[in-house]
Amino acid sequence: AQSVTQLGSHVSVSEGALVLLRCNYSSSVPPYLFWYVQYPNQGLQLLLKYTSAATLVKGINGFEAEFKKSETSFHLTKPSAHMSDAAEYFCAVRGSGNTGKLIFGQGTTLQVKP
Amino acid sequence: EPEVTQTPSHQVTQMGQEVILRCVPISNHLYFYWYRQILGQKVEFLVSFYNNEISEKSEIFDDQFSVERPDGSNFTLKIRSTKLEDSAMYFCASSLGQGGNQPQHFGDGTRLSIL
Numbered sequence: 001a002q003s004v005t006q007l008g009s010h011v012s013v014s015e016g017a018l019v020l021l022r023c024n025y026s027s028s029v030p031p032y033l034f035w036y037v038q039y040p041n042q043g044l045q046l047l048l049k050y051t052s053a054a055t056l057v058k059g060i061n062g063f064e065a066e067f068k069k070s071e072t073s074f075h076l077t078k079p080s081a082h083m084s085d086a087a088e089y090f091c092a093v094r095g096s097g098n099t100g101k102l103i104f105g106q107g108t109t110l111q112v113k114p
Numbered sequence: 115e116p117e118v119t120q121t122p123s124h125q126v127t128q129m130g131q132e133v134i135l136r137c138v139p140i141s142n143h144l145y146f147y148w149y150r151q152i153l154g155q156k157v158e159f160l161v162s163f164y165n166n167e168i169s170e171k172s173e174i175f176d177d178q179f180s181v182e183r184p185d186g187s188n189f190t191l192k193i194r195s196t197k198l199e200d201s202a203m204y205f206c207a208s209s210l211g212q213g214g215n216q217p218q219h220f221g222d223g224t225r226l227s228i229l
Contacts, residue, residue, distance in 0.1 A: 032214035043118070043205060044157070044220040051215035090157060099170035100145055100212030104157040 002027045002093045006105035014113050019078040021108045023091030026072065032094035033074045034102065035065055039087045050074060086112045116140040120206050120221035127196055128229055135191045135224045137206030146189045147207040147218060148181065163189065201228045
């Protein structure tokens with residue numbers, strides 16, 4: 001069965017610093033992976049998705065993620081954090097079967113300090 | 115850009131009462147989902163819906179829950195007799211397809227508080 005683990009429920013960085021949010025997956029089939037962001041009092045917004053076309057995926061707002069099969073990882077990075085990046089970030093994997101459900105990690109809250 | 119819309123944004127209900135959460139998916143989408151997020155916990159899949167029937171449901175989605183697409187635009191989640199543990203944020207999502215890389219688009223959620 002598919003599963004996702006996000007290491008670190010809270011990450012704090014200074015404005016301008018590198019952002020690294022960790023995600024490891026478990027999947028019996030080639031995975032389809034997603035990162036979503038949730039701003040306060042809002043829904044989940046798609047940041048980026050891995051589709052097997054390229055291992056380095058670029059998303060919105062300057063975020064990118066690298067798929068590493070050998071490490072079963074799909075970590076999210078951004079070279080320089082902005083205050084507006086403060087939010088909760090969720091890694092998700094497509095579940096098995098044909099229904100398309102998403103299986104989410106526990107989420108990581110990103111705090112950006114001035 | 116088309117959006118998934120959910121109403122109400124916040125619902126307060128007495129335990130044992132029925133609630134209906136409403137969603138308007140993106141108009142050309144064919145696959146519909148409900149998820150929930152209990153405060154402080156991960157987002158959990160409840161049910162998926164396609165071609166006017168449930169295609170998959172989780173263990174959480176017991177006989178107290180039902181979904182319906184009563185017309186061409188709305189997608190509803192009904193909880194027949196609410197319990198305290200039903201308090202959560204409920205998210206509706208829709209997608210054009212259910213293939214691997216098809217993203218799901220989420221609404222802003224309905225916060226359900228059971229008293």
